[in-house]
Amino acid sequence: MRDLAKYQGIIPAFYACYDENGKVSRERTKALALHLLKKGVKGVYVGGSSGECIYQGVQERKEILEAVMEVAKGKMTVIAHVACNNTADSCELAAHAESLGVDAIASIPPIYFRLPDHAIAQYWNDISAAAPNTDFIIYNIPQLAGVALTLPLFKEMLKNPRVVGVKNSSMPVQDIQMFKMAGGEDHVVFNGPDEQLISGLAMGADGGIGGTYGVMPELYIKMFDLCKAGDYTTARNIQNDVDKIIYAMCECKGNLYAVMKEIIKLREGLDIGSVRKPLAALVPEDAPQVNKCKVMIDEAIAKYC
Numbered sequence: 319m320r321d322l323a324k325y326q327g328i329i330p331a332f333y334a335c336y337d338e339n340g341k342v343s344r345e346r347t348k349a350l351a352l353h354l355l356k357k358g359v360k361g362v363y364v365g366g367s368s369g370e371c372i373y374q375g376v377q378e379r380k381e382i383l384e385a386v387m388e389v390a391k392g393k394m395t396v397i398a399h400v401a402c403n404n405t406a407d408s409c410e411l412a413a414h415a416e417s418l419g420v421d422a423i424a425s426i427p428p429i430y431f432r433l434p435d436h437a438i439a440q441y442w443n444d445i446s447a448a449a450p451n452t453d454f455i456i457y458n459i460p461q462l463a464g465v466a467l468t469l470p471l472f473k474e475m476l477k478n479p480r481v482v483g484v485k486n487s488s489m490p491v492q493d494i495q496m497f498k499m500a501g502g503e504d505h506v507v508f509n510g511p512d513e514q515l516i517s518g519l520a521m522g523a524d525g526g527i528g529g530t531y532g533v534m535p536e537l538y539i540k541m542f543d544l545c546k547a548g549d550y551t552t553a554r555n556i557q558n559d560v561d562k563i564i565y566a567m568c569e570c571k572g573n574l575y576a577v578m579k580e581i582i583k584l585r586e587g588l589d590i591g592s593v594r595k596p597l598a599a600l601v602p603e604d605a606p607q608v609n610k611c612k613v614m615i616d617e618a619i620a621k622y623c
């Protein structure tokens with residue numbers, strides 16, 4: 319049996335930390351990693367959707383992971399999303415991640431072209447083979463990647479002994495149950511949609527990886543602990559308040575990641591820049607709504623934590 323305890327908890331998707339010129343900032347990346355470490359999260363998921371990986375080059379993604387590992391290695395779980403829109407670059411990032419000693423690598427399926435399952439499996443197995451000593455996590459996020467992980471494809475991937483589980487960001491909670499049942503107790507499934515973390519945990523998710531965890535980690539840690547203690551009533555109260563905050567953040571004209579970075583600056587005094595085009599930066603008229611969301615987070619943490 320694998321030691322899966324390192325995956326069982328709240329793992330924020332790490333944000334891209336840029337300087338004033340929109341370049342990757344090692345110092346700001348290290349500052350965010352230290353900030354999340356101090357908040358007591360289980361680990362970080364680096365280079366995913368919330369990390370704006372799609373808009374970064376291979377060298378930039380290596381720089382970000384190196385900076386995170388300088389702070390996090392040996393202190394919290396680090397999962398590195400290494401997928402690029404071609405196999406060669408993905409394998410380069412996978413090998414680099416393994417050389418740094420990450421706990422796991424992860425990958426979306428190939429994007430843009432619609433590929434048959436055997437080609438998707440080959441893509442994932444090639445990436446996994448580039449990091450032969452590292453756990454591999456399938457990243458199922460059909461609403462963004464444009465292709466869904468099917469049960470037959472998952473069963474095919476389970477033949478790869480490095481496959482440790484699925485980060486499931488699809489909205490049907492049933493997908494978590496389906497992949498957990500297929501993988502069994504020797505594999506993990508992460509809940510991806512933050513709006514239904516407690517539902518995913520109830521259906522068998524071992525932990526959660528989420529894009530809004532980083533702006534209010536205290537609330538997700540509390541929900542996780544309450545669910546593990548069987549207090550789903552209180553957990554649901556927190557989930558409802560968290561969802562109100564997510565909906566409120568999504569009302570801004572600026573992209574959600576830009577909103578959350580601004581809230582972190584307002585609440586924690588930590589400046590990690592804005593978002594990279596073509597993602598939309600905040601506009602001046604977003605300021606009142608951003609501040610409203612900050613207050614909602616302050617109040618929820620004061621109420622529950």
Ligand SMILES: CC(=O)N[C@@H]([C@@H](O)[C@H](O)[C@H](O)CO)[C@@H](O)CC(=O)C(=O)O
Pocket residue numbers: 331332366367368369459461462486487509510511512513527528529530564
């Ligand atoms: C579609 C999407 O982006 N889903 C997010 C959620 O955390 C999402 O941001 C949250 O539920 C708010 O809608 C994650 O599942 C993905 C994620 O955290 C990441 O890879 O950064």
